[in-house]
Amino acid sequence: MQVPVSVSLIVGLCLLGRPTMALRAAEPPAKEREPSPFRVVGYVPDYRVASYDADAAKYLTDLIYFAAEPSPSGEAGLERIKPATLNFLKQIKEKHGVRVHICLGGWNRSKNFAELAASADARKKLAGQVTQFCLTNGFDGVDVDWEHPTKARELKDHALLLGDMKKAFEPHKLRLSVAMAGWQEISPEAIAAVDAVHLMAYDGKGRHSTFEFADAEITRVAKKNVPLEKICLGVPFYGRAVAKHDTALTYGQIVKKSHPAPEVNEVDGVYFNGPKTIERKTMLALEKKLGGVMIWELGQDAAGESEKLLPVIRRAIDASRQKR
Structure with a gap:
């Protein structure tokens, strides 16, 4: 998942093995909903x-904890997660x-995939x-x-990797998704092999994530x-400078600094998605x-409930249902 450079986005990880605090799959959540x-x-x-x-998770159906870096030999790289984090997710x-x-x-964090997937x-x-990590931790x-896989061999191995994971997951009804850019x-x-494709419809040229760009990316991937x-349409909770593309701000930073109106998508040369565009x-x-929408990433949202982008998504879904 490509991310804004100046916000130090790109992360570390999850874990493997038997943590002290586990999300036990055998015990369904007390308030589990379909x-x-x-x-x-x-x-x-x-x-x-x-x-x-x-509490913001009440607006979600799925939360993805980002992200492990597998080794060339197939070690998942999940050992760095802390018990406190597992407990938090639980x-x-x-x-x-x-x-989850x-x-x-x-x-x-993708440099080892080509070698790994070829074996x-x-x-x-x-x-x-x-598979064991998911079963152990719920x-x-x-x-x-x-x-990104780009060469013909990498594309073939990408499919083989996903196929092997699907085969391991199916008996346990685990879900498998993949993130990809439209290109x-x-x-x-x-x-x-996958249940969902998370379409990264952002980080385009210029105004990096316009409505028109999102629409075109959906068509591109559907073809x-x-x-x-x-397809889950990716929306950014951050902005990028139109001229200097490696400059980025979280939506929370933009709101704190400029307090843009809901229909505004650009402030001081930084393009973002305001509430109306979301x-x-x-x-x-x-x-x-x-299939849905995908957010990169939740921690970039504004602090105040009335200013957050995430509830806007839920309200749009609810409004759509009421029209039926």
């Missing part, structure tokens, strides 16, 4: 956990009934380790964010035969019958 068919998926990097508002799951997932890879033994090891699935290629085998119901994108995803 997630909506339209998913609201949000990433939380490990460095945001200490400051993340757990509390979120129990209170709000969200599904582990992410593998991401921007600056049948390494693929099998990784699939086995993440996680509901894995998100694979390889940035990426993806094989039919990879598409078939690659990705079923609409598998609402429009959510409605677009609903109208196109996509």
